[in-house]
Amino acid sequence: MPKTATISRVPNDTARALEDAERELKLPPDGKSRQIQIPPALVTTRPELFQPRCFWQGTLDQEHVQKLIKRINTKGELDPPLVVKLGRKWVCVDGHHRLAAYLRTTKYRHGSPFTIICEWFSGSVREAVDESIRRNDIDKLEMRPGDRYEAAWQRTVLGWGSKSEVVRLTNVSDGLVGEMRRVVAAYEGQDVFAKDLRKKLPGGLAEHSWSAARIAYHNVPETEWEAREEGAKFAKTLRNRLHNKLSDNPTVTAYALMIYDSKLPRKLIEAFTEVLKEEEEVEEGLGPRASTAHQGNSQNI
Numbered sequence: 001m002p003k004t005a006t007i008s009r010v011p012n013d014t015a016r017a018l019e020d021a022e023r024e025l026k027l028p029p030d031g032k033s034r035q036i037q038i039p040p041a042l043v044t045t046r047p048e049l050f051q052p053r054c055f056w057q058g059t060l061d062q063e064h065v066q067k068l069i070k071r072i073n074t075k076g077e078l079d080p081p082l083v084v085k086l087g088r089k090w091v092c093v094d095g096h097h098r099l100a101a102y103l104r105t106t107k108y109r110h111g112s113p114f115t116i117i118c119e120w121f122s123g124s125v126r127e128a129v130d131e132s133i134r135r136n137d138i139d140k141l142e143m144r145p146g147d148r149y150e151a152a153w154q155r156t157v158l159g160w161g162s163k164s165e166v167v168r169l170t171n172v173s174d175g176l177v178g179e180m181r182r183v184v185a186a187y188e189g190q191d192v193f194a195k196d197l198r199k200k201l202p203g204g205l206a207e208h209s210w211s212a213a214r215i216a217y218h219n220v221p222e223t224e225w226e227a228r229e230e231g232a233k234f235a236k237t238l239r240n241r242l243h244n245k246l247s248d249n250p251t252v253t254a255y256a257l258m259i260y261d262s263k264l265p266r267k268l269i270e271a272f273t274e275v276l277k278e279e280e281e282v283e284e285g286l287g288p289r290a291s292t293a294h295q296g297n298s299q300n301i
Contacts, residue, residue: 011154011206014129017048021125024086033122035080037115040102043083043090049125050093050132060100062239063247068101072108080117082135084128093121093128094135126160133169146211148172153210156180180210183217 028034045051068078081095092099095118102108102116121128133151152172155161157180161169166177187197187205200216201208214220238246246253257264 010209011157012204013048014154015158015206017046018125018129021046021049021086025125026085026087028120028122031122034120035117036120038083038090038118039112039115040099040108041110041112043081043092043099043118045096045099046086046091047096049129050091051096060097064097065100065104068098069104072101072105077116078102080119082121082128082131083118084121084125086125090118093132130160130169149176149210152177153180153213156184157205179214183213186217 072078078098078101079095081098082093083090083095084093085091103110107114108116121131123131148170149172152166152170155166155170156177160166163174163177163181166172167174170177184205186194187201188194197216201213205213208216254265257268
């Protein structure tokens with residue numbers, strides 16, 4: 001069994017961070033959300049709690065940040081970021097890209113006395129974590145499927161909400177959340193399959209990502225697992241080195257790949273077809289087409 005993914009957080013990462021943060025939480029004096037003025041440089045981040053996108057890509061979308069910088073320079077302030085106060089620190093719940101954009105402008109860079117309007121959240125840290133997911137769902141920069149899957153898995157394993165609540169909050173299909181619940185039930189069973197699953201995923205499901213749990217449950221071949229992991233790492237490398245050059249002009253990228261290897265574009269089309277089919281099946285909770293998964297607990301949990 002391969003090692004668990006290094007790209008995604010596991011549920012216990014958030015659970016441990018949540019427990020610490022709840023002890024530090026300072027609520028607005030009247031218990032109601034309010035708008036406050038804060039220099040952007042004084043707002044810190046806690047990505048293990050409040051940055052759902054880093055489940056998958058691990059970085060901010062630099063193209064989106066650049067668009068926000070232009071908007072700041074032409075129209076002024078953006079919508080208020082959502083913050084909580086943990087101890088003496090202001091922490092961003094929603095608005096990481098907006099804060100990054102502010103700090104890259106002349107007016108709001110580090111050391112500047114200028115402030116921006118932020119919204120001070122009045123709920124618990126757990127409610128703030130959910131709110132970070134909810135607001136990213138309606139934000140123009142939509143969460144990627146991998147981020148949503150891990151957010152749904154986190155809540156399924158930790159028991160944060162009913163099945164319908166997880167579906168509604170994360171925008172993950174009913175079928176996929178149902179599969180996650182089947183994995184949890186199978187892991188807690190007493191049959192041979194359960195024992196084998198616990199051997200593959202030691203320490204409890206909360207110590208493993210959905211990616212790892214799914215491949216273990218479906219007995220996905222190690223080669224397929226490694227291909228996905230290497231692809232995620234390669235994507236991060238490409239983004240760090242090329243930023244958004246591959247996406248800026250698909251025609252230029254197509255020519256570049258054809259010049260690089262004339263046979264590669266056709267191979268990529270074939271590979272994309274297979275990968276997209278697999279992703280559709282993941283979204284519906286159908287499992288791999290070649291799965292030898294446990295079939296004894298197929299009811300809709």
